[in-house]
Amino acid sequence: MKFPEVVSVEQADQYEQVIDVRSPAEFALDHYPGAINCPVLDNEERIVVGTLYKQVSVFEAKKVGAALVARNIAKHLDEQFSKNPKEWTPLIYCWRGGNRSGAMTHILRQVGWRASQLDGGYKAFRRQVINELEILPGRFQWRVLSGETGSAKSRVLEGLAAAGAQVLDLEALACHKGSVLGILPDQPQPAQKMFETRIWDVLRKLDPARPVFVEAESKKVGQLRVPEHLFEQMTQHSTVFRIQASVAARVDFLIEDYHYFLADTDTLKQQLRHLVTLHGHEVIHHWCQQVDAAQWPELVGDLLVRHYDPAYLKSSNNLFTGFATAHPLPADKLDGPGIARLVDQLLNLQG
Known part of the structure; x- marks a missing residue:
């Protein structure tokens, strides 16, 4: 050469x-x-x-x-x-x-x-x-993994990748979990250009003949915008799967997944105060009291029922054309074996 x-x-x-x-x-x-x-x-x-x-x-x-x-x-x-x-x-x-x-x-x-x-x-x-970000997303068959907050979607994506499936993990690339409490400790988000470069680098290495799994995201992951053409393919030209897990199962998962907030309650309360315009001072004060009392199951369950679930359902119905007819993925538990079963379901459904 x-x-x-x-x-x-x-x-x-x-x-x-x-x-x-x-x-x-x-x-x-x-x-x-x-x-x-x-x-x-x-x-x-x-x-x-x-x-x-x-x-x-x-x-x-x-x-x-x-x-x-x-x-x-x-x-x-x-x-x-x-x-x-x-x-x-x-x-x-x-x-x-x-x-x-x-x-x-x-x-x-x-x-x-x-x-x-x-x-x-x-x-x-x-x-x-x-x-290329205007071209590459249109080459793939998108499989969107949806489900209310705490449904272990990111863990399922990790399991799919470990099993050899093609995965685009936007939250990993953005260093953010995609919600008001999604900031990661000691991991600032990259610049918008770097986020786009990371997405491009993943897409260019994928095989268009095989489907690509991605988590259902809004237009932004933290402070970073999902590239427009990619977002269009995810929301308008995809097959949607929906994890169906109980509030109790999701509470258990979230307490384990967000364990670092339990050790930094000041940051947690600061993030909760960002929701005051949606829920009012009284509700936020109650949630902060639950933080101070370490009432984690009660706090997480309340956040899911009052804030996350209604917002997620409204957003998903508005954004994803296939959400109403999404293929259900029942999950009794979201521990290691439970996540493995979800991965197997998705792989079997893909043949």
Whole structure:
């Protein structure tokens, strides 16, 4: 295989390693899946060079920038790349495929590695993600897993994936459980662009000849929007399955699944107060009292009956065309064996 100096986004997967030379702040917002960050200008240095470019001159900016870039590339050569064999094939990109990635690509090729620069840089990659998210969702047969809050839908998806089924787990990709209490401890949600990149990366690897299981979601998972065309396919062009579990079974599951809230009652009460416009101060005060008294079964059951179940049924009926005729999946318990039985039901229904 030839490794030209400049290649397109479509050729990126042919490389052993993808290197993002943008600043750490740029990298954190979004990057090519699996890329490592080896900035040729860090956050502060990028600001300095940009300020010189705008306020002094292009020449002064390039003079200062070249020295910084050279020092940073030398550091990466010593600390990151020195043990790589001659056969190493890195793909380098920056924002537009310009000076930053060009400088590193040139030096790595001079060493003797088969390095290439991504034509158009991150911007070209981002355009591809946007374009393909308009196309890819329409290629699949969607199997939507619905069920009231606490029906263990995410656990069932995990079981399906472990059994070899194709799964798109939006909540895992969004680092959120999809409700007002869905925030995860010490796991902030990614940026919107990163969420879309993660979805794209899953979809492009799936087989269109096999169905894809996904959880019934609203238009947003936490603060992140589900891509429009994907949401349309999920809600309008899918087969819907509905887990049917009792309130008691769902209460037991939720107490176990949200165990971290039991140790952080201040955060739990803060999240509950977001519901005051829907339920009033008296109800919220009562729920906070239940938190203080550690009355978990009573609190969770009340939340399900008063808030989550009515909201879920209304939203699902409005959004999913197949919800009213969803295939029922009865579940007596939502423990390990119960979830395994739901997975087996779904796999058997898919042949």
